Amino acid sequence: MPHKLNHPNFSMNNPDNYINHVFRGQSPDDFNASCLELFRFQYKNNTVYNQFVDLLNKNPDEITHFSQIPFLPIGFFKTHKVVSGTFSPEVVFSSSGTSGLSTSRHFVKSEALYHHSFLSGFRHFFGDIRQYTLLALLPSYLEREGSSLILMAEELIKQSNQPKSGFYLNEYQQLADTLTELKNQKKPTILLGVTYALLDMAEQFQCSFPDLILMETGGMKGKRKEMIREELHEQLMQGFGVDRVFSEYGMTELLSQAYSKGHGRFFSPPWMKVIIRDTNDPLSWLDINQNGGINVIDLANRYSCAFIETQDLGKMASDGSFEVLGRFDNSDVRGCNLLVD
Numbered sequence: 001m002p003h004k005l006n007h008p009n010f011s012m013n014n015p016d017n018y019i020n021h022v023f024r025g026q027s028p029d030d031f032n033a034s035c036l037e038l039f040r041f042q043y044k045n046n047t048v049y050n051q052f053v054d055l056l057n058k059n060p061d062e063i064t065h066f067s068q069i070p071f072l073p074i075g076f077f078k079t080h081k082v083v084s085g086t087f088s089p090e091v092v093f094s095s096s097g098t099s100g101l102s103t104s105r106h107f108v109k110s111e112a113l114y115h116h117s118f119l120s121g122f123r124h125f126f127g128d129i130r131q132y133t134l135l136a137l138l139p140s141y142l143e144r145e146g147s148s149l150i151l152m153a154e155e156l157i158k159q160s161n162q163p164k165s166g167f168y169l170n171e172y173q174q175l176a177d178t179l180t181e182l183k184n185q186k187k188p189t190i191l192l193g194v195t196y197a198l199l200d201m202a203e204q205f206q207c208s209f210p211d212l213i214l215m216e217t218g219g220m221k222g223k224r225k226e227m228i229r230e231e232l233h234e235q236l237m238q239g240f241g242v243d244r245v246f247s248e249y250g251m252t253e254l255l256s257q258a259y260s261k262g263h264g265r266f267f268s269p270p271w272m273k274v275i276i277r278d279t280n281d282p283l284s285w286l287d288i289n290q291n292g293g294i295n296v297i298d299l300a301n302r303y304s305c306a307f308i309e310t311q312d313l314g315k316m317a318s319d320g321s322f323e324v325l326g327r328f329d330n331s332d333v334r335g336c337n338l339l340v341d
Contacts, residue, residue: 019113022271022299023120031273034299035066038306046084048076049305056283067275067285071295071309077104077253084303085109094146095252104252106148109303117255117300118152119159121269125259126190126213133162133182137193137201138217139169148252149217153192162187170197176205183209190215191240192248195232202239215246215259229264249324253308255300258322265321271299274322276315288316291325 026034042049043060053060053070063069076082077095079102089107091114096103108114122129136153157165164182168175175191182189190213191198198216214236227235233245244262256272268274276292278284286292294312301308313325 016112018302019116022302023116026270031270031299032066034271035069035297035306036063038299038302039063039066039069041302042084042305042307046082046305048072048080048082049084052076066273066297069297069307070283071277071307072305073309074104074251074253074311076305077106078102081105081107082253082305083107083109084305087303091151092146093148093151093252094144096140096144096147105146106252106304108255111151113300113302114148114151114255115155117271118257119155121257121259121272122156124269125261125267129156129159130161131188132160132213133187133189134160134165135175135178135189135191136167137175137191137197138167139197140194142167142169148255149250152250152257172201172205175201176207179207179209179212183207183212186211189213192217194218198236199232199239202236206239206241208241210241210243212240212242213246214240214242215248217248217250233264251310253301253304254296254298255304256298264323265317266324267321273297274314274316276322277309279313279328282309286316288318291315293328294322294324 022034040060043053044050049072052072056070058070072082087109089109090111091108093106093108094103119129126132134153134157136157138150138153141147141150153167157167164178179189179191188211189209192215195216195218198214216236236245237243246262247260247264247266248257249259249266250257256269258266258268258272258274260266273296275295275297276286276290277295278286279293282293291313292315294310294314296308296310298306298308311328313328314322315325316322
């Protein structure tokens, strides 16, 4: 571990110190060391996670690599308060479960830590937000409270400092006019939208904006039938006149996001890692190009749980990217990018 962590005045429990630590570049050895430190911190300070690890008969002292760390099933966020330490949360995120289904809750100790994570992630993949106009078409998220995606989009819009950046609910005509104006002005533009709303707009107001970064966040929200990714992206490409569709992969229970720049291949930022588990043996990992369950390590998620077993199906590629192939049977519709394949 870097010597700074051993300095007597350096506390990993201080969010500002942790921000400086986790978002810097890390070698594989550093990443493993960060995982082990965080695992032991959460095992000690997170009652839910502690009990889960103990039920698996895992001895923390025998864990020497992040692949040996137990991953907490994501369903615990619906039934328990998953926190590491004692604190008053600065914000509480909630998932967008369908009617009658329980929702996840994520108690966030430090809103600054979340800001630093999504801003650093955006900069890692797309550069300075100030060079873009960001248009957010997120009706189902705007119509409820507790959305981590809305908080992220709101801050990105603010930091873009562009006069045309902003949210749209169902104002498709106004959004179409804005896109035409930005295209004519040759302004770098991102349209971030929930999938069903982008499809609705593409059907009603077709445009041709080849340089547009069209980014879908996934989710039909019960508004439309689910579609395979290729069919969905083909409709969006035709509707907006682009040659590829970008995607964002995030969820209520995490503080970091992965991004796809096309073809459904997601890449994680350096402080986030995806591992594919065997669906028949959740404690075993699969090799590349094998379909299984997605597990996520999110080092930004220090004060909740950084090791999450999701209900998403996926597979890894040799270049470190991953695909999202769908959901486990009987899992509820989630607010992240879950396209069937």
